[in-house]
Amino acid sequence: MPETTIESCNVKRLEILSETGDADESLMPPLSDSQIRELYETLVRMRTFDHRALNLQREGRIGTYASILGQEASQLGTVYALEKEDWVFPSFRENGVFVARGYEMYMILQYWGGDERGIKIPEGLNMFPISIPVGTHMLHAVGAAMAAKYKRDKVVTLTYFGDGGTSEGDFHEGMNFAGVFKAPIVFICENNQWAISVPRAKQTAAKTIAQKAFAYGFEGIQVDGNDIFAVYKATKAAVEKARNGDGPTLIECHTYRMSDHTTADDASRYRSKEEVEAWKAKDPIMRLQRYMEKKGLWTEAFGKQTEAAAVALVDDAVKKAEAVEKPKPADMLTYTYKEPTSRQKKQMRDF
Amino acid sequence: MATMNMVHAINLALKEEMERDKNVVILGEDVGRDGGVFRVTEGLMDQFGEERVMDTPLAESGIVGTAIGMAVYGLRPVAEIQFMGFIYPAVDQIFNHAARIRSRSRGRYSVPLVIRTPYGVGIKSPEHHSESSEAHFCHMPGIKVVVPSSPYNAKGLLISAIRDPDPVIFLESTRLYRMIKEEVPEGEYTVPLGKARIVQEGGQVTVVAWGSMLQKTMKAVEGADAEVIDLMTLNPFDEETVYASVKKTGRVVIVHEAPKTGGFGAEISASIAEDAMLYLKGPIKRVTGYDAVLPLPKLEDYYMPTVERIRKGIDEVMQY
Ligand SMILES: Cc1ncc(C[n+]2csc(CCOP(=O)(O)OP(=O)(O)O)c2C)c(N)n1
Numbered sequence: 194m195p196e197t198t199i200e201s202c203n204v205k206r207l208e209i210l211s212e213t214g215d216a217d218e219s220l221m222p223p224l225s226d227s228q229i230r231e232l233y234e235t236l237v238r239m240r241t242f243d244h245r246a247l248n249l250q251r252e253g254r255i256g257t258y259a260s261i262l263g264q265e266a267s268q269l270g271t272v273y274a275l276e277k278e279d280w281v282f283p284s285f286r287e288n289g290v291f292v293a294r295g296y297e298m299y300m301i302l303q304y305w306g307g308d309e310r311g312i313k314i315p316e317g318l319n320m321f322p323i324s325i326p327v328g329t330h331m332l333h334a335v336g337a338a339m340a341a342k343y344k345r346d347k348v349v350t351l352t353y354f355g356d357g358g359t360s361e362g363d364f365h366e367g368m369n370f371a372g373v374f375k376a377p378i379v380f381i382c383e384n385n386q387w388a389i390s391v392p393r394a395k396q397t398a399a400k401t402i403a404q405k406a407f408a409y410g411f412e413g414i415q416v417d418g419n420d421i422f423a424v425y426k427a428t429k430a431a432v433e434k435a436r437n438g439d440g441p442t443l444i445e446c447h448t449y450r451m452s453d454h455t456t457a458d459d460a461s462r463y464r465s466k467e468e469v470e471a472w473k474a475k476d477p478i479m480r481l482q483r484y485m486e487k488k489g490l491w492t493e494a495f496g497k498q499t500e501a502a503a504v505a506l507v508d509d510a511v512k513k514a515e516a517v518e519k520p521k522p523a524d525m526l527t528y529t530y531k532e533p534t535s536r537q538k539k540q541m542r543d544f
Numbered sequence: 545m546a547t548m549n550m551v552h553a554i555n556l557a558l559k560e561e562m563e564r565d566k567n568v569v570i571l572g573e574d575v576g577r578d579g580g581v582f583r584v585t586e587g588l589m590d591q592f593g594e595e596r597v598m599d600t601p602l603a604e605s606g607i608v609g610t611a612i613g614m615a616v617y618g619l620r621p622v623a624e625i626q627f628m629g630f631i632y633p634a635v636d637q638i639f640n641h642a643a644r645i646r647s648r649s650r651g652r653y654s655v656p657l658v659i660r661t662p663y664g665v666g667i668k669s670p671e672h673h674s675e676s677s678e679a680h681f682c683h684m685p686g687i688k689v690v691v692p693s694s695p696y697n698a699k700g701l702l703i704s705a706i707r708d709p710d711p712v713i714f715l716e717s718t719r720l721y722r723m724i725k726e727e728v729p730e731g732e733y734t735v736p737l738g739k740a741r742i743v744q745e746g747g748q749v750t751v752v753a754w755g756s757m758l759q760k761t762m763k764a765v766e767g768a769d770a771e772v773i774d775l776m777t778l779n780p781f782d783e784e785t786v787y788a789s790v791k792k793t794g795r796v797v798i799v800h801e802a803p804k805t806g807g808f809g810a811e812i813s814a815s816i817a818e819d820a821m822l823y824l825k826g827p828i829k830r831v832t833g834y835d836a837v838l839p840l841p842k843l844e845d846y847y848m849p850t851v852e853r854i855r856k857g858i859d860e861v862m863q864y
């Protein structure tokens with residue numbers, strides 16, 4: 194009886210855009226100049242929003258906030274590959290995804306300011322509220338994908354989670370269901386190297402997160418998460434594959450959390466300045482800007498104008514968020530059930 | 545004797561128990577290098593090494609499940625669940641295994657495990673960080689549920705919990721972590737599990753509270769002839785102390801932060817109705833959180849029992 198190799202997995206990594214802003218043209222996804230400008234503008238809007246949110250937290254105007262600094266390309270490159278009818282199941286760090294999908298920025302601030310009305314997803318936007326219990330929402334994304342398949346809708350679901358999230362049982366159950374039911378889903382791991390203070394190496398002894406997909410019978414790929422073109426290209430391919438009925442894909446966006454975990458954290462306790470500095474050089478927006486400069490798509494005037502437009506939008510969002518009237522105390526009971534229980538009705542009289 | 549807050553008192557209990565017994569180990573998310581998100585385990589990895597203070601992968605079921613294996617094998621694990629709202633992935637392990645192994649093995653095996661977890665409203669935090677779901681755990685035979693209300697009893701209770709032969713859920717109020725300081729002896733002392741504490745003697749009304757609600761209760765009873773009982777252990781709760789007080793006062797108010805329906809106040813109330821009913825002068829009153837999904841910070845203060853609501857509860861029973 195011979196011993197044979199019955200399965201082997203090739204784990205690939207995709208990079209298109211270098212830190213100096215040079216792209217491997219042979220790998221470039223088809224994007225028009227105006228689309229590239231749109232990507233840039235959206236990245237700037239995401240970062241401007243994030244920066245302001247951090248400041249608002251410092252000033253005590255919103256509560257704990259989780260920054261996306263450094264992860265903008267991972268968030269935009271993925272969501273940009275979706276159609277309007279596709280569904281997104283975010284974790285708690287996808288503020289940029291909300292911005293990119295056109296979610297009202299003032300509502301994001303309202304939510305992080307401690308008001309649940311900020312997470313009421315408007316009709317027509319196919320998105321779940323954020324999920325703070327790590328990893329739990331991936332299963333919902335799989336279930337929704339199974340439902341879309343059952344209804345013969347040409348809809349894809351996409352879910353975001355961190356490197357830490359891959360340690361939860363729900364991640365493995367979600368991946369397994371997706372593989373078994375060949376669900377039209379794309380799993381996006383934003384591997385930002387840290388889960389609060391715990392480094393990636395302590396979440397899994399595996400070399401990559403991407404390779405975990407192979408154990409569940411489908412493909413995984415690692416992409417340079419700070420390279421908007423690589424992220425977009427891999428996601429676009431995965432979305433098309435899912436839409437064509439060819440099942441799930443796991444995409445590991447290899448990126449970095451430039452900020453503290455949240456405003457309640459102090460990352461200097463557990464990671465070195467040098468590590469953070471090294472990642473600064475890989476900044477996703479700077480990289481795209483350099484590329485555009487070389488292509489004649491970016492000028493100082495365009496840069497300034499983009500930034501000014503973003504600031505104006507965010508200013509407006511802050512104003513709106515702060516003008517919202519306070520929630521009514523009885524509201525805390527209103528949405529527990531379709532109809533309040535008789536006991537709840539009694540409790541409402543306290544207010 | 546040093547004056548310290550609850551974070552330091554719990555840290556001290558862990559340190560002293562680890563110095564005393566090599567079998568005591570700590571595991572959880574961010575408990576090592578970071579010293580825990582509330583700094584409760586600060587310095588312990590430096591002192592005891594990575595083998596005894598383990599930063600685990602992000603997996604609550606993994607943390608509690610492996611801790612059960614360690615406990616059965618002879619260690620005394622102290623597992624941390626970062627917030628009570630994230631304990632649910634571990635509930636299968638807690639209910640189906642930790643709670644039952646002694647029984648299923650007819651006493652051959654036991655699970656001397658402590659699960660520490662911060663609970664309750666208190667730090668203006670995002671969703672899932674402020675719940676108090678103690679009643680779920682009280683309903684599971686085989687598990688003890690302990691809730692300290694001050695630095696002194698936190699240290700003494702935690703030492704008892706670590707030495708206890710059965711699994712203990714140890715709930716730490718985030719509100720209290722840094723709110724009160726008091727004298728806490730260094731070195732060994734214990735506060736026994738299953739014993740309540742009479743915080744203030746009184747003759748007209750018995751007010752039962754625990755953990756985060758004790759501070760407000762003490763404010764609310766100012767000027768009243770109230771006997772205040774801090775349960776400290778919810779399961780098993782100290783029936784004798786409660787009944788003795790009820791027999792004296794004939795009036796009862798129970799205060800908890802968790803929602804009213806199915807809260808642990810219901811258990812106390814039913815027990816009094818069964819065993820001390822004839823001493824009551826009027827109905828038992830519960831002052832609790834509302835039957836709501838815990839609101840975000842903008843409405844948190846409306847959710848929480850306030851001093852005024854507790855006072856009103858007392859006034860109501862005083863009508864009888
Ligand atoms: C089930 C659960 N356990 C613990 C937490 C507390 N917590 C919030 S975020 C986090 C780390 C998440 O790391 P990762 O998945 O890598 O995402 P990132 O924060 O890096 O985006 C932890 C432990 C939680 N929210 N949910």
Ligand SMILES: [Mg+2]
Nearest residue numbers: 355356387388
């Ligand atoms: Mg991470």
